[in-house]
Amino acid sequence: MDKLVRVNMTEKKVTVEPLPEKYKGKGGRWLTSLMVSDEVPAGCHPLGPNNKLVFAPGMVSGTSAPNSGRISVGGKSPLTGGIKEANAGSPFPQKMARMGYAAMVVEGLVEDGSSWLLKLNVDGGELVSAGDLQGKGTYDSAEIIRGKYGEKTTFVVNGPAGEAKMAMAGIAFNDPEGRPARYAGRGGLGAVMGSKGLKAIVLDDTNAPGVTPKDPEAFKVGQKKLAEAILSHDVTKKGGALNSFGTAVLVNILNEAGGLPTNNFRSGVFEGASKISGEALAEAAQKRGGAGTMGHKCHPGCIIQCSNVYAREDGSEHVSCVEYESAWSLGANLGVDNLDHVAELVRICNDVGVDTIEAGVTLGVAMEAGLAEFGDGPAAIELLNELGKRSPLGHILGQGAQFTGEAYGVTRIPTVKRQGMPAYEPRAVKGIGVTYITSTMGADHTAGYTIAPEILAVGGKADPLVKQDKIGLSRAFQQTTAFIDATGYCLFIAFPILDIGSGFEGVVETVNAMLGTSYSGEDVTRIGAEILKIERDFNLGAGIGKEADRPPEFMTYEKLPPHNQVWDISNEELDSFWE
């Protein structure tokens, strides 16, 4: 991985250059955030000619290390106005790494509204007209791409929401079966891709040099340690919670903990929780048969396999995948307890090309505004379909929860830095609230997943209702996470490596063996802190400082049942996060 490819959309030119020295040995979020910081003016318009979209596989992507198929996408976010890194699991980064590319930078933009497809090969490749895909949903687009370039083609596709520059648009990567279903979802990077006139990317890996660790033997040792940790930990092993029930296994435990946001963050308990849970998904897969599958993987080499395929009553495929976040955002958050309705909402999100979290939070705010009743799944489906129609209402909703709330005079808007909150109530789980508020990304649970100790008793135990020590807890999680996001490893390796020391060693050892570095455990948090600082500095340049590290006001005065708690961590305490 010693090459950098630049795709200039203004000049329709694709050029390959050696990876500059300062970027060597970096990957994933580390590389995207550094390159965005170096090349994108913080004050630029996210949809203008000066923003760039950076794709980077992780440091060990393309190797045989388990669960290493993550790709980071970076740029300035049209949703938050700050820096953004969104990542996805897909065969794409594995192939891109094996083709020798550490990063791809998409810059400039087309000025005539035309749509383009990038055919990337080891020498660079070319931009060809994507007129046949323009305006089409991701499913139809994927079918055309597979028809033209082969069933096994590895690709990226942008949906109509991204083409329409909606701020909740994500970027879809293919899963191993060719579904456009693995999203770098958050923060509107699909709109950035749309603004540039880039509809899709396909990889041609003919003559790919492959990826070879600097020390193959040491790599194998580290790889084995990590694989053993994953396969022996209760939540990640075969037949364990993630493999059997998917990420939605969390629905019931968050509900029992009183932290499952319900009806636009009005309660922490949802009566219909068990009907949209991982257990319900597994039961549907078993009873309906056909296409329904649990234990599906998002990329080759994943040994956790937490994805799923949801089938209709007749066994035909409805959608992949119903994640915890989606079951919550399009289920409990809307008061919807019908899995078929949730699945249809996820399918629409995937087809139009939007982040399921932002879509669900936006629909919750729309229901708050009276556009539909909580609990009315068909009405939610009708509202979401407005995006694809590009109606005025669709354009309002497509801009996300904050914009929609402002358009309708709603005071209860659950966002931080204009990004919708994920599936954990900050008033009932204080540490994750600190993560939402202080993250450089806007409200983002993956940025520092304190749910592990606060709810799941993984990596220690912390009382979710207590505010003490949560700043430090979130900071430690955010630093480690930033490093994991740079490696290309799936964040879910955090569960086993938090509890099993040799698993953590395996991560550090594979990185060292790959790069020829001698990082220690302490370097993990040091590098993580460095990544966070790059992002924070970009945000400061974009005018997003401590004044943006604030909770939604209603959470400071509205008591959340069942614990009847308000958000009680002061702004001064929040400011200490960066001190």
Add this chain to the structure above:
Amino acid sequence: MEITVRLYATLSEHNPEGRGNEAFTVRLPDQATVADLIEQLGIDIEDVKQVFIRHKARPFDHKLTDGDQVAIFPPVAGG
């Protein structure tokens, strides 16, 4: 005393009525603890990770009271 129990994820196979996550009632002697309940249900305590009572996580030696709603989980995670 009488309490209401829900078993989740892989533990739901211990539901005495064979009804997955659905709630069922258990009668226990006064002063019974969470561990006593787990034993009475025939669940290996090693398989239990978290127990929530009235929405709060409680340890195995926590004493139950009449009318408690108890939720029992094996190790789970997600994101």
